[in-house]
Amino acid sequence: MLEGTPININVKTVCLEHEDVSEQNMNIQTIKVACSNCNLRELCMPIGLDTDEMQKLDAVVAKRRRVKQGENLFSSGDHFTSLYAIRTGFFKTCVSTEDGREQVTGFQMAGEIIGLDGIVSDFHSCNAVALEDADVCVMPFASVEELSREFPVLQRHVHKIMSREIVRENGVMMLLGNMRAEERLAAFLLNLVQRLHARGFSQSELVLRMSREEIGSYLGMKLETVSRTFSKFSDEGIMEVKQRYVRILEPDALKRIFNPQTC
């Protein structure tokens, strides 16, 4: 995800291990350890499944799909059939109005699930665009439902994934409705870096996969404002910014901006 950058990857890297599961037929103990940092486990391997259950699960996520940078995994209006677990790569999801305005509704990375928007109407209502070459597990939703009727643990995990998305969006609403440009960008960067860290990447360095305009669309601000805010953070010594490369020098300052009271 961050190739080409001087990042200290102390990893067990996420879903690469997942590949080992089906392709090298490792035992469960190994899988658990290997995927312990992979959000994919939430759908693919909730804790408490036995070998037989694990195998049925593997069958559901058997299909794979590659999506090249700039291509859509699915588009608004597409018929909904499957959820997608990101194995590698980075996506944005966005909705648009008739008159062409676009709102980025989220950025998704390895281990995260996309496609939930399609369940309600059997049609997708947003676009999922690969911001870099990507590789996803295709999980036919009918199979997911069938299996989660059999395995309460899986059922609970599916529910949690959907609830998590609702709670995340609540947080974005707070950002968009109540926060100023600096707070929004601080929150965004802290969230990104925290998710990357959970995947074994650096806590302080990252390479943005999205443009200033895409960040702005997500955060409800114009690309110039995003750029100026980056420059301000840089001037204040909070971070080093060089185009899409960002090194956070003062994480506490960033947290203070996001959350003035507690920090």
Added chain:
Amino acid sequence: MLEGTPININVKTVCLEHEDVSEQNMNIQTIKVACSNCNLRELCMPIGLDTDEMQKLDAVVAKRRRVKQGENLFSSGDHFTSLYAIRTGFFKTCVSTEDGREQVTGFQMAGEIIGLDGIVSDFHSCNAVALEDADVCVMPFASVEELSREFPVLQRHVHKIMSREIVRENGVMMLLGNMRAEERLAAFLLNLVQRLHARGFSQSELVLRMSREEIGSYLGMKLETVSRTFSKFSDEGIMEVKQRYVRILEPDALKRIFNPQTC
């Protein structure tokens, strides 16, 4: 919901009929007809359940709870146990920051489900406040899950409810990120009136259950801006506004403001 106002209620009113189900033991055919406009049917009575299944479902929603105006149905930090189907009354859900800023994340009316935010962490992450005296069905989530493992139709409905909430929040993000004050308020009013109409109320008249400040919080604007925008709509003859009473005179004008291209 809109008592005390000169609204033409041509109703089959919503979830009142649901009460008949358990209390008068009507047959399914009657239920279906009676609740055909009630969103509650999505959880309580998905199409395709037989009498036996219906009875099991009734058992799940057996408990009731009254919430007085101004009281919380649940609060951020509360342990999550149940979803709630609103029978009567009107709620707002909101999240808040450490430093006391509040973001209204939604307004919910009869037939809608609240509490989904609690599933992911077993704790609620928002407050649900009754904006008028309310009456809810308490649905222990464990029972909902158990039953939806038994009844695929119910399972699908639970998934749709969660997906619908995700899609709704996508729309709010678009409002907050891309739209101007007038567009936001137009969208808000059109959405409210559409939901009220689906419940048998007027398409053109409504009494707001929430203050200008609460509308503003939801739409990411200050109460003064909400008030001014109402006044502007009123001056332009699009609607008649008298405090919380609103009569839409030019619905097409409102749609044009919300969606400049298509209308």
Added chain:
DNA sequence: AAAATTCTTTGATATAGGTCAAAGGATCCA
């Protein structure tokens, strides 16, 4: 490797909506 394209930064200026203030209506409560 040069040309074309796209992205980012920065400056100058404009504006939608925020802030502060005050008055008039509703609504609540004793």
Added chain:
DNA sequence: TGGATCCTTTGACCTATATCAAAGAATTTT
């Protein structure tokens, strides 16, 4: 019933961010 409180409206002014513009980097294409 009357006073207190809360809500809404409106005016005057201000500011954070948008808009417009242009130059410099980076990336892609030929």
